[in-house]
Structures are given as C-alpha cells and as structure tokens.
Amino acid sequence: MKITEEQVRHVADLANLRLSNEEIARMARDLGEILTHMEKLNELDTDNVEPMAQVLYEAEETATLRADKEKQPLSNQEALACAPLPGGGYFKVPKVIER
C-alpha cells in the first residue's frame, strides 16, 4: 500500500503534529510498509463477528461508578503548577479571537 507525502501532510494536520520534510518522507515510507502488513486482516471473514468493545463483561454498566460524594478537588494552584503559562488562575494560550 502506497502512502503519499500529501496524505501524510493531511494526517499530520488532523493530528496537530508539525513534521519536517525529512520526517514526512520517512513517515510516508514507514506508514506504507506497516499498513501493507495490516492488509493481512482482510484475509479474515469477520462479517458475523462482534467487535470487542469491552475487555471484560463483569457487571452492569453502572456497577463500577463510585458513590456521588463531595470531596476536595485539586486546588487551582496545584492544577496550574505545571502549566507552561498560567495567569489569573487560568491556563493562558495565544489569542484565538481578534477584536
């Protein structure tokens, strides 16, 4: 299966990932090779097979929910302690909306 550099650029855009030209060329080659290997799955007829959406079916869907009790969350200060750019109790990012 051939993956073009144009396809790589499109997927990188979807993934919000900046790639250099060298990375794009390498990625096209690697993805092509790996996806070719994955085509092997087409040998299998899976029309009547259920996808495995859960690993273990132990109990009702709600059985694993914890009790809805109030408890102390992380403080604002702790939550922001590792932020690259905190400010005024928030995470700051480059301007999104121009006035």
Next chain:
Amino acid sequence: MSSPLEGLTIRGIRQGLTEKKFSAGELAAEALRHAREENQKTNAYLRFCPERAMEAARQVDERISRGEDPGPLAGVPVAVKDVIVTRGVHTTCGSRLLENYVPPYDATAVVRLERAGGVILGKANCDEFAMGSSNENSAFGPVRNPVAPDRVPGGSSGGSAAVVAQGTALASLGSDTGGSIRQPASFCGVVGVTPTYGRVSRYGLAAFASSLDHIGPFARNVADAATLLGVIAGRDEMDSTSAAAPVEDYRKALTGDVRGMKIGLPKEYFSGLASDTGNLIQGAIDRLKRLGCEVMEVSLPHTEYAISAYYIICTAEASSNLARYDGVRYTFRSASSQTLGDMYRNTRGEGFGAECKRRIMLGTYVLSHGYYDAYYLKAQKVRSLLTSDFHKAFEKVDALVTPVSPFPAFKLGEKLADPLEMYLSDIYTITGDLAGIPCMSVPCGKTADGLPVGMQILTRHFDEAGMFRLAHAYEQAAS
C-alpha cells in the same frame, strides 16, 4: 561493588527488620547509595527520590518500634516506571515533553505500595510513553542490559527490569500494553507479571492504549512478585475499569504442587524461534512434565493476525490519549507560535520523539474518515476472534506455556532502523494483552552467550493464583 540487597527477598528483609539486623532507614540509605553509584552503568534510573525514600523508611521503622505491623512490603526498596505518577517527584514518561512535569498526585499503585511499607528509591527509565520494545525510545538515553551491557534490556519497561536484574532495587512497577513487562523481564532474567486487565488500578498511569494498558510487578522471584501484586491489586474507585473481583492471597497459591495441571502448548508459538530459545523453552516444558503436569498441544488459530490487530488498536487509542499533550497544561510549550493552532502543532512536533509521532500518525490514519471500518472496526473484530481462541483453549487446559520473545536481548541499535521488524518481535506477548488475560515471564535459563530467556505462562481471567502456582513450582524445581 556488591549490592546491599544481595541475597535478600521481601521475606528476608522482613526477617532482618524483625531481628534488628538492620533498620529500614539503614537499608534504604545503603540501597540508594549503591543504586546511585551503579546507575551510570545502565541508565536504568532516570531520577532518585532520596527524601521520599528516607521518609517512607522512617515510617516503617516507627511502626516497628511501636510494635505495629509494618506491612507486607516493609522496608522493601523498589523503583517505579516513569509513566506512573508520583506526587512531587518528576514523572517524565521518557519524553522531552514532560521533562519538567511534577505531578500533583500519586498513582493508586504507588499509594498502595507505600502504605504497605514499600520504599520508592526512584523512577525507572522507559520508552517514551511506553512505546517501544527496546527502551531505545527514551528521550533520556537508552538503558543498557545489566547482563550484557552492549544489549538492550527490552522495553518499554526496560529500566524497571534492569534495576531488579542489577540489584539496585528489590522489585519494581512497570506497565504492559503489548509485552512491556514480560519481554524486558525475559531479556534481563527476572520475573515480570502482567495481571488480568482491570486487576490493578491505572489511576495515575499515563494513558497509552486504554483497552490494553496494565500496571504490574517485576521481582527476583515468583513469591516476591506475587506479594507485590497482592498489594497493588483490587478495586479502586478512582479507576472505573478496575475490577471488583476479590484479590486472593497469592502467596497461599505457592504450594509447589502442580500434579495433574493441564498445560497447553499453542503450536503457533513455536515456529521461528532462535534455536537456543527453543531449546530452553523445551527444557522448561520437560521439567513441567516431570513435576506431574499433563502437557498437550493446542491451537490459537488467529495468532498470525495479532500484530496487525494490535498495532491498529494501540495506535488508534494512543493518538487519542496523546492529544492532551498540546502545550496548554503540561509544562512544555513551543516558544515559537503566534496562533493557537501553531502552538499545538509546534509543541507536539518539537516535543514527541520519532516512535510516538509514528504511532500518533498511524492511529490518526486508521481512525480518519473513510478508514475507520477497514482498520479499527476490523481490528476489534479480529480481537474478538483472538480472545475466543483463548477461551476455547482454556476449556481444555488450565494454563498455556509459550516463549516470551522469539530471540534473547538484541544489540543496541540493531533493530532501530526498521520499525515494522521491531513490531513483529512482539508476536508472543501482544495476544495476552488483547485478550486481557493474566500472563507472566519466568526465567528459564541462559543461552550459550549467557543471555537470559523467559518462559511465558498465561491463564484464565483472574486466575493469577494458578499462574503463580505453576511459575513457582517451576522456579523451585529449576533452582
């Protein structure tokens, strides 16, 4: 220099503490000093946390002096893989992106480990976000195999395996998504356990592929691994995927008696083995027969499709889980961005290493418009088939025995150029993760070159006790 942990086990440490041969504080200080000196040989630790270790040891000594039970891991020096968060102690996930990340909370497994008296010496090196089979994808340099320093320790939990093999920790925590505990355990000659999916809470484990991620222990022997798993296992309200099934006393399962146990050898797992590996596994199987196990051939017919299914599912989940590292919350942000979109793209482009990028790209591709059914949905269906292969086999046998890896530890750099070849080497370990069943690696000898080889044991969901019983009986007979 010799390790202060030489000849010790969890039980041995307990005995030493009770008989006042040493205090937890003395043992921790010695173990730290030794580990720091030896670490330059392997790069297995990324960071030490002496203050935290000495505080934990002090609490153990206090409990003992008050006549209280110091806990099942009292004074035991351990390492924690750097994808598991530790409050106030840097947790990098082996990534530049998190180089300065200091988590504001502890993982549940870490809390339980310390509550049981465990002493965390530091954080173990690993492949970036646990993606790799050689520990060469760490942004902070590869780990060298303590048994053969020109070779890899395996991955992704390479540091966690190496510290136990090197004697710079008595045990450790790792994580396994496609073999990341068992393969390095096998390469370094230690015991590594991947419990049933949901058996150990993942709260505080940096998510890679959520339907496949496990936390599990490394140790020198089966009994210590069983003790450690007993401590960290069990329901946790902070992880809704953690299982409510009661945790057995795994040490009680170590009876040494495996007479009449039915063991299946999946025929698909025994072709293409390096000859030394094949011979050692065969020797181990012969030993199991002499212990009274009933050994028979079984078939897991969909095995050849496992790699493809696995690398579709794990990359799809990874591409979603790693979306959070966008420069907003976690320490690193690219300095050169005018717009929000550029900030996301540049931060991720500069922060992630090559393997993470490759998996994010693959995962995004297989989930992208028009390809979902052909790849992700198809892979989930094949995962059902693979899992039902196991269920059928377990109607006939109590356990499966296989190799862990087709070959022993390879040389640093040997497989880096070919990502597909690296993926293909995971063939025997990924199936256990896909089915969510417990599996482990037990050392079963060394090749002519002195490289350790591991035997894999797999059992039914939540039958860790049966798995440990078999592994322990084998270990006793082999030693």
